Amino acid sequence: MSASYSGNNAAKAGKIVNILKARFGEIPWWPGDTEEVMIGAILTQQTRWENVEQALQLLKERNLCTMAALNTADIPAIEAAVRCTGFYRIKTRRLKALAAFVVETCEGTAGMDTLPTATLRDGLLRVNGIGEETADSILCYGFGRPSFVIDAYTEHIARCAGITAPRSSLKHLFESVLEEEKTHVYHQAHAHIVEYAKRWCTKKRCNGCRIMALNG
Protein backbone atom coordinates (compact mmCIF):
# COMPACT_ATOMS: atom_id res chain seq x y z
CA MET A 1 0.00 0.00 0.00
CA SER A 2 2.87 2.35 0.60
CA ALA A 3 3.40 2.40 -3.12
CA SER A 4 0.02 4.04 -3.57
CA TYR A 5 1.19 7.19 -1.87
CA SER A 6 4.84 7.29 -2.64
CA GLY A 7 4.35 9.24 -5.86
CA ASN A 8 5.05 12.85 -6.65
CA ASN A 9 4.00 15.84 -4.62
CA ALA A 10 0.95 16.65 -6.74
CA ALA A 11 -0.38 13.12 -6.35
CA LYS A 12 0.03 13.37 -2.58
CA ALA A 13 -1.68 16.74 -2.46
CA GLY A 14 -4.54 15.37 -4.51
CA LYS A 15 -4.85 12.44 -2.19
CA ILE A 16 -5.00 14.67 0.88
CA VAL A 17 -7.78 16.71 -0.70
CA ASN A 18 -9.81 13.68 -1.75
CA ILE A 19 -9.41 11.74 1.47
CA LEU A 20 -10.44 14.66 3.66
CA LYS A 21 -13.35 15.50 1.38
CA ALA A 22 -14.63 11.96 1.72
CA ARG A 23 -14.14 12.07 5.47
CA PHE A 24 -15.76 15.43 6.24
CA GLY A 25 -18.09 16.11 3.34
CA GLU A 26 -19.58 19.58 3.29
CA ILE A 27 -18.71 21.70 6.32
CA PRO A 28 -19.57 25.34 7.03
CA TRP A 29 -16.53 27.61 7.03
CA TRP A 30 -15.84 31.31 7.38
CA PRO A 31 -19.22 33.03 7.12
CA GLY A 32 -19.72 36.74 6.59
CA ASP A 33 -19.79 39.34 3.87
CA THR A 34 -16.68 40.64 2.15
CA GLU A 35 -15.81 43.32 4.69
CA GLU A 36 -16.45 41.08 7.66
CA VAL A 37 -14.16 38.44 6.18
CA MET A 38 -11.44 41.01 5.66
CA ILE A 39 -11.67 42.09 9.29
CA GLY A 40 -11.79 38.52 10.54
CA ALA A 41 -8.76 37.61 8.45
CA ILE A 42 -6.62 40.06 10.39
CA LEU A 43 -8.15 39.31 13.76
CA THR A 44 -7.65 35.56 13.43
CA GLN A 45 -3.89 35.86 13.05
CA GLN A 46 -2.34 33.63 15.71
CA THR A 47 -5.69 33.50 17.50
CA ARG A 48 -8.61 31.13 18.06
CA TRP A 49 -11.67 31.73 15.91
CA GLU A 50 -14.03 31.86 18.92
CA ASN A 51 -12.25 34.99 20.13
CA VAL A 52 -12.55 36.52 16.68
CA GLU A 53 -16.31 35.95 16.70
CA GLN A 54 -16.59 37.87 19.95
CA ALA A 55 -14.67 40.78 18.53
CA LEU A 56 -16.73 40.78 15.32
CA GLN A 57 -19.89 40.87 17.40
CA LEU A 58 -18.62 43.87 19.36
CA LEU A 59 -17.57 45.64 16.19
CA LYS A 60 -21.03 45.11 14.72
CA GLU A 61 -22.78 46.35 17.85
CA ARG A 62 -20.65 49.48 17.73
CA ASN A 63 -21.05 50.04 13.99
CA LEU A 64 -17.35 49.47 13.39
CA CYS A 65 -17.61 46.38 11.22
CA THR A 66 -17.05 48.08 7.87
CA MET A 67 -14.01 49.45 6.13
CA ALA A 68 -15.50 52.94 5.98
CA ALA A 69 -16.17 52.93 9.71
CA LEU A 70 -12.75 51.58 10.64
CA ASN A 71 -11.11 54.13 8.41
CA THR A 72 -12.47 57.02 10.43
CA ALA A 73 -12.88 55.43 13.87
CA ASP A 74 -10.77 56.39 16.87
CA ILE A 75 -7.93 54.01 17.66
CA PRO A 76 -9.08 53.35 21.27
CA ALA A 77 -12.58 52.43 20.08
CA ILE A 78 -11.22 49.77 17.74
CA GLU A 79 -8.75 48.50 20.33
CA ALA A 80 -11.51 48.06 22.88
CA ALA A 81 -13.55 45.93 20.48
CA VAL A 82 -10.71 43.68 19.31
CA ARG A 83 -8.85 43.31 22.60
CA CYS A 84 -10.15 39.78 23.14
CA THR A 85 -8.27 38.56 20.05
CA GLY A 86 -4.84 39.37 21.47
CA PHE A 87 -2.17 41.53 19.80
CA TYR A 88 -4.90 44.13 19.87
CA ARG A 89 -2.73 47.19 19.34
CA ILE A 90 -0.96 45.85 16.28
CA LYS A 91 -4.19 44.38 14.91
CA THR A 92 -5.89 47.74 15.24
CA ARG A 93 -3.04 49.28 13.29
CA ARG A 94 -3.46 46.58 10.64
CA LEU A 95 -7.20 47.11 10.41
CA LYS A 96 -6.56 50.81 9.94
CA ALA A 97 -4.04 50.11 7.19
CA LEU A 98 -6.45 47.76 5.40
CA ALA A 99 -9.35 50.19 5.72
CA ALA A 100 -7.25 52.99 4.28
CA PHE A 101 -6.24 50.78 1.39
CA VAL A 102 -9.83 49.81 0.64
CA VAL A 103 -11.41 53.23 1.06
CA GLU A 104 -8.69 55.48 -0.32
CA THR A 105 -6.88 53.34 -2.86
CA CYS A 106 -9.71 51.16 -4.15
CA GLU A 107 -12.62 53.48 -3.40
CA GLY A 108 -14.43 50.64 -1.66
CA THR A 109 -14.89 46.91 -2.10
CA ALA A 110 -16.93 47.42 -5.26
CA GLY A 111 -13.78 48.80 -6.85
CA MET A 112 -11.78 45.82 -5.64
CA ASP A 113 -14.28 43.44 -7.22
CA THR A 114 -13.31 44.65 -10.65
CA LEU A 115 -9.60 43.93 -10.21
CA PRO A 116 -7.97 40.76 -11.52
CA THR A 117 -7.10 38.34 -8.73
CA ALA A 118 -3.34 38.78 -9.16
CA THR A 119 -3.63 42.56 -9.01
CA LEU A 120 -5.86 42.45 -5.97
CA ARG A 121 -3.50 40.03 -4.25
CA ASP A 122 -0.48 42.25 -4.89
CA GLY A 123 -2.36 45.21 -3.50
CA LEU A 124 -3.35 43.38 -0.34
CA LEU A 125 0.19 42.13 0.20
CA ARG A 126 1.43 45.70 0.16
CA VAL A 127 -0.75 46.52 3.17
CA ASN A 128 1.32 46.34 6.33
CA GLY A 129 0.12 43.42 8.39
CA ILE A 130 -1.25 41.39 5.49
CA GLY A 131 0.93 38.45 4.51
CA GLU A 132 0.19 35.59 2.14
CA GLU A 133 -2.21 33.67 4.33
CA THR A 134 -4.28 36.71 5.23
CA ALA A 135 -4.34 37.90 1.61
CA ASP A 136 -5.44 34.51 0.30
CA SER A 137 -8.08 34.17 3.02
CA ILE A 138 -9.53 37.50 1.98
CA LEU A 139 -9.41 36.59 -1.71
CA CYS A 140 -10.86 33.12 -1.26
CA TYR A 141 -13.53 33.65 1.40
CA GLY A 142 -14.17 37.37 1.00
CA PHE A 143 -14.06 37.82 -2.76
CA GLY A 144 -14.78 34.30 -3.96
CA ARG A 145 -11.53 34.03 -5.87
CA PRO A 146 -9.82 30.65 -6.34
CA SER A 147 -6.70 31.48 -4.34
CA PHE A 148 -5.74 28.60 -2.07
CA VAL A 149 -4.88 29.39 1.54
CA ILE A 150 -1.68 27.92 2.93
CA ASP A 151 -1.44 28.10 6.71
CA ALA A 152 0.63 26.36 9.37
CA TYR A 153 -1.82 23.44 9.38
CA THR A 154 -1.59 22.94 5.63
CA GLU A 155 2.17 22.95 5.73
CA HIS A 156 2.14 20.50 8.60
CA ILE A 157 -0.24 18.11 6.86
CA ALA A 158 1.78 18.36 3.67
CA ARG A 159 4.90 17.31 5.58
CA CYS A 160 3.04 14.41 7.19
CA ALA A 161 1.97 13.26 3.76
CA GLY A 162 5.56 13.20 2.59
CA ILE A 163 5.29 16.23 0.32
CA THR A 164 8.81 17.54 -0.11
CA ALA A 165 8.02 20.89 -1.72
CA PRO A 166 8.98 24.01 0.24
CA ARG A 167 6.19 26.03 1.81
CA SER A 168 6.60 28.71 -0.81
CA SER A 169 5.39 26.35 -3.53
CA LEU A 170 2.55 24.63 -1.66
CA LYS A 171 -0.03 27.14 -2.88
CA HIS A 172 0.75 26.40 -6.50
CA LEU A 173 0.94 22.68 -5.77
CA PHE A 174 -2.53 22.46 -4.22
CA GLU A 175 -4.05 24.75 -6.83
CA SER A 176 -2.75 22.40 -9.49
CA VAL A 177 -4.83 19.56 -8.11
CA LEU A 178 -8.02 21.54 -7.40
CA GLU A 179 -10.70 22.15 -9.98
CA GLU A 180 -9.90 25.42 -11.68
CA GLU A 181 -11.98 28.44 -10.83
CA LYS A 182 -14.15 26.49 -8.42
CA THR A 183 -14.05 28.67 -5.37
CA HIS A 184 -16.28 26.38 -3.42
CA VAL A 185 -13.78 23.57 -3.83
CA TYR A 186 -11.04 25.85 -2.53
CA HIS A 187 -13.17 26.82 0.45
CA GLN A 188 -13.86 23.24 1.43
CA ALA A 189 -10.37 21.86 0.81
CA HIS A 190 -8.81 24.40 3.17
CA ALA A 191 -11.58 23.90 5.71
CA HIS A 192 -11.03 20.15 5.68
CA ILE A 193 -7.31 20.47 6.26
CA VAL A 194 -7.75 22.83 9.19
CA GLU A 195 -10.51 20.73 10.67
CA TYR A 196 -8.40 17.59 10.52
CA ALA A 197 -5.16 19.13 11.73
CA LYS A 198 -6.79 21.01 14.57
CA ARG A 199 -8.29 17.76 15.83
CA TRP A 200 -5.42 15.34 15.27
CA CYS A 201 -2.18 17.27 15.12
CA THR A 202 -1.05 18.96 18.28
CA LYS A 203 2.46 19.87 19.28
CA LYS A 204 2.52 17.04 21.76
CA ARG A 205 1.00 14.33 19.61
CA CYS A 206 0.53 14.14 15.86
CA ASN A 207 -1.45 11.68 13.80
CA GLY A 208 -1.11 13.61 10.60
CA CYS A 209 0.56 10.80 8.76
CA ARG A 210 -2.55 8.69 9.29
CA ILE A 211 -4.40 10.75 6.76
CA MET A 212 -2.75 8.83 3.99
CA ALA A 213 -3.96 5.56 5.43
CA LEU A 214 -7.61 6.62 5.38
CA ASN A 215 -9.89 5.64 2.56
CA GLY A 216 -10.39 8.32 -0.01
Add this chain to the structure above:
DNA sequence: GACCAGGTCCTTG
Protein backbone atom coordinates in the same frame (compact mmCIF):
# COMPACT_ATOMS: atom_id res chain seq x y z
C1' DG B 1 1.76 28.52 36.03
C1' DA B 2 3.18 26.90 31.54
C1' DC B 3 1.87 26.47 26.98
C1' DC B 4 -0.54 27.40 22.79
C1' DA B 5 -3.67 29.72 19.25
C1' DG B 6 -6.19 29.40 11.40
C1' DG B 7 0.77 35.29 11.29
C1' DT B 8 3.46 39.14 10.20
C1' DC B 9 7.03 42.41 10.71
C1' DC B 10 11.50 43.90 12.09
C1' DT B 11 16.12 43.15 13.47
C1' DT B 12 20.47 40.39 13.33
C1' DG B 13 24.07 37.36 11.82
Add this chain to the structure above:
DNA sequence: CAAGGACATGGT
Protein backbone atom coordinates in the same frame (compact mmCIF):
# COMPACT_ATOMS: atom_id res chain seq x y z
C1' DC C 1 18.25 34.46 3.24
C1' DA C 2 17.49 31.98 8.10
C1' DA C 3 16.67 32.62 12.74
C1' DG C 4 14.90 34.97 16.71
C1' DG C 5 12.01 38.20 19.06
C1' DA C 6 7.86 41.13 19.59
C1' DC C 7 3.14 41.59 19.58
C1' DA C 8 -1.16 40.11 24.01
C1' DT C 9 -5.53 38.07 25.36
C1' DG C 10 -8.05 33.87 26.55
C1' DG C 11 -8.56 28.89 26.99
C1' DT C 12 -6.66 24.23 28.63
